[in-house]
Amino acid sequence: MEYTKDHIILEYKRLKEYLGKSPSSRKFYAETGLSLRMLEKLYGSNAFSKLVNECGDVANNFSTDKIEIEDILLQWGNLTRECKKLPAIADWQFNNCKPQITNIKKSHGLRWADIPYKFLELFSDKNEWQDVVAIIPNRSPNEVTTSKNIPKIEGLPYEILKFIPPVVQDLVDQSSDKEKALEFEKGVNLVFQMLGFEVTNYGQGTGRNPDGIAKASQNNYAVLVDAKSRTENYKIGTDDRTFIEYINKFYEPLKKSGFKNIYLLIVSSGFDLVTASAIKNIKIDTQVSTTFLTSKLLLKLLSNKIKNPRQFDLKLFQELLIEDGEITEKRIDALIAKQNKS
């Protein structure tokens, strides 16, 4: 059906009267059954705005161009100069500065509290802005730390947390959630890589294998690593058979390529009192020691490795693996102390 401009203008005015105010375009299309394409035939681009203007109203205008960060900072600088102190959000609003704070966050990823420091980044060397620069206080160390949003892990203080890389920050979480088994395996392998091991990934989809093999070629030992994500503490149960299978499969090839010692390490969120018989079975069948390590303590080790990369010694790490059973926090702390002393 063909419409004329007159017909459309009539529809617009009718709807406006009915609503008691100028309709939005969406409302207009919905109420009149007219379509944008139809309007475009008569008006071309920006059809609805042109229609609104023709009817004597002022068309809404949404600026489509993103406001550059420099523009925002210049407005902020002028505002600060005027206020003679750091402006509040309300000052920004009151002075009609643009865009709104929420949109600065959205389009530039900048929080209100961070704007002064972005300003410093770009304008601190400009003579004409020195009065504003003087108003901006130094960043308090507290603020810097809270803005980084480091997830909290129970039992690990901030001093340790801050050295843990974001890719493995969720490791403890993953270790206690069976749904995240795959991420956990990958994370554990990644941590061993960061500790300085040469890691081969196996894990899910590669048949009967441990999740990874961490090799310390320099020190002639290799660790078969198995990551178990469990909500409850991990129980070895009848898994000893599977572990023996793993070991038998990899023992000879590893020996042949020069690894004198081979260990089995199980990483999980926590452990039930480890059943001695299972460990004994593994030992009898394979001569390999089995140790258990929580994801939390693994991260603690990693944190220290990243903090003092040169002190970390894979030879000292080997000492943890010799004795069967769960590796306690005490022993980890002792290892860290020993490393940092040397």
Added chain:
DNA sequence: ATGCTGGCCAAAGTGTACTT
């Protein structure tokens, strides 16, 4: 070819939860 839908963009504005 034409029409329709849903989604994206950059913005304004509103409401709410949190901190100081």
Added chain:
DNA sequence: AAGTACACTTTGGCCAGCAT
């Protein structure tokens, strides 16, 4: 109470993709 951060909704313009 004031200040702050952020999620959510609505707005016009625009476009890709699908159906007719």
